[in-house]
Amino acid sequence: MAATQFSRGQSSAAAALSLGEVQTLGAPRGQTARLTLTLYVRAGFHVNSNKPNDDYLIPLRLTWDKGPLEPGEVEFPEPQLEKSGFSDKPLSVYSGTFHVVTAFRAPAEAMPGPAAITGKLRYQACNNRECLPPRTMDIRVPVEIR
Amino acid sequence: MRHIGTPSLAAPLVAIVALTIACSQSTSVEAAPRLTPEKERKPAPDFTLRDANGATVRLSDYRGKVVLLDFWATWCTPCQVEIPWFVEFEQSLKGKGFAVVGVSMDEDGWDVVRPYIRKRGINYRILLGDDHTAELYGGVEALPTTLLLDRNGRIAAVHKGLASDKDGFLHEITELLGARRAGTGSADGGNAILARAK
Numbered sequence: 001m002a003a004t005q006f007s008r009g010q011s012s013a014a015a016a017l018s019l020g021e022v023q024t025l026g027a028p029r030g031q032t033a034r035l036t037l038t039l040y041v042r043a044g045f046h047v048n049s050n051k052p053n054d055d056y057l058i059p060l061r062l063t064w065d066k067g068p069l070e071p072g073e074v075e076f077p078e079p080q081l082e083k084s085g086f087s088d089k090p091l092s093v094y095s096g097t098f099h100v101v102t103a104f105r106a107p108a109e110a111m112p113g114p115a116a117i118t119g120k121l122r123y124q125a126c127n128n129r130e131c132l133p134p135r136t137m138d139i140r141v142p143v144e145i146r
Numbered sequence: 147m148r149h150i151g152t153p154s155l156a157a158p159l160v161a162i163v164a165l166t167i168a169c170s171q172s173t174s175v176e177a178a179p180r181l182t183p184e185k186e187r188k189p190a191p192d193f194t195l196r197d198a199n200g201a202t203v204r205l206s207d208y209r210g211k212v213v214l215l216d217f218w219a220t221w222c223t224p225c226q227v228e229i230p231w232f233v234e235f236e237q238s239l240k241g242k243g244f245a246v247v248g249v250s251m252d253e254d255g256w257d258v259v260r261p262y263i264r265k266r267g268i269n270y271r272i273l274l275g276d277d278h279t280a281e282l283y284g285g286v287e288a289l290p291t292t293l294l295l296d297r298n299g300r301i302a303a304v305h306k307g308l309a310s311d312k313d314g315f316l317h318e319i320t321e322l323l324g325a326r327r328a329g330t331g332s333a334d335g336g337n338a339i340l341a342r343a344k
Contacts, residue, residue: 056220056221056258056262057221057223058221084223085227087223087226091223124221126222126223126224128224128308129224129307129308130222130224130288130289130290130306130307130308131219131221131222131223131224131225131288131289132287132288132289133219133251133289134221134253
């Protein structure tokens, strides 16, 4: 099986989507804290939404590693439906700035103090002429368990 | 091979091709072929990959043919526009010293590529690419990336991203196909090839 990331294309692909500043997430024990990630898509590009309109397209996917907090369901915004010359069906995409929210529950027995949660954001970007290879962005969020 | 830019035979051939297309497509603006001059062409790096039937294929196996080498992927929406063009080219020009070779850059391999070939009715050979192959061609930063190789396996044109139209490709292919015929003095130059392809 081929494993392709078009290695030299990493720089341009990585620049298609960037993550805004991540603030420390305050997480009271036994309660839920909502984490909002702000994402910026390079002008002229879009990334597929979490539910693209074609099985072959690569969805936006955020997964969290096992850590001190228990992640709930990831909430994606409503996608934009972009008509393209490529398909009869509009593309389900995100462009510009958008936010992805995850609710985390801090277990009542969690150790208070600083910690971190880590995850991966998988995305694939295109413009109206070309597509960049799929990429995975590592995400690290500092947490203060209280 | 004759230099395609040599004015004695190639220039009239190009003019005839342009005229043929202009007459058949009166509403569109036709782009002139933008082939690299023959003396400036670099050899296409050779590679060995497997096709959908498991056969080992070397790019150099195609030496002697004009080759359209397309780096693409199933998740690449602009690639979907070009694939039907390439199907047409393969169908109409296969017996004239021309071949389309698609190199899929899908990470998920044949599990996704084989069904896609069937779904899209792709009639040309598809190979499964890898990072090594991409690096040979400068990294292939975006898809589609399409190269036209002359009969000597040299890179005559590179198209990064979706080409503006099908006729642009056809012009270039026809010019490459017509080059040897023009050089040998055959009456069956690029204009006749183009007329049959359209």
